[in-house]
Amino acid sequence: MTNYTTTMSMYHRILAIDWRRKTCTDSDFYIDLMAEYLRRSALWAKVLAPSHPIRPFSDIAASVDPTIRADSDLVKALLDYLNQFPVNATEKRVCEQALHWAVIDNMPQVKQFALPDPYEPLLVLFEQGGTFRTEHGWIDVAGGGFQMRNWHDYAEKPPFVELNK
Structure with missing residues (x-):
């Protein structure tokens, strides 16, 4: 797939x-998807840091290569x-970041790390009707809370859910 095709997809x-x-x-599934997102983000932070500090909901594509972005009109x-919808600012930011990620997903500077797509768990969460919000250092998803301050610990955990990407 070309970058254009992947981005449009x-x-x-x-x-x-x-x-x-x-x-x-399915609150347990939504919570597992968020935990999996945190795990994947922590894995990316581990390989990209300290030169590119990453926190939950950071633009990981920009940390890999800030010069390669989705078309601004498409964004x-x-x-x-x-x-048009009740989508909060963090959820919108994640969708924008997933679009930027699609541009670089198949590039050598990403493939060299052999890590999973960081945004896939959140896209599945949205596709399954889930939502989340962030507030005062916490992530709330389906009534389950995650502290953002200890999210790096997720890098050492096994996958929470098996996804295709």
Whole structure:
């Protein structure tokens, strides 16, 4: 796949999500998906830090190569679309970051690390009707809370869920 094809595929994947909030149907799965996102982010932070400090919900693609970004008009179109729905700022930021990630996902500077896609767990969370919010150093997903200050510990944990990417 070309970068353009991968980026457009991600764009359409995000547009296909039903952003109208639903009742939580599987809180354990949503919590596992967030834990998996934290694990993957911590793995990326481990290989990219200290030269590129990463925290939860950081733009990992920019840490890999800040010069390679999704087309600004495409990003604007995505954010304009998301503004129609009850999507919080962090969730919008994650969707934008996933779009930037799609541009570099298959590039050698990413593949050299042989790490999983950091955004896949959150995209699955959204596709399954889940949501999360951040507040005062905590992540709340389906009634489960995660402290952001100890998120690096997730790098040492086994996968919480098995995903294709």
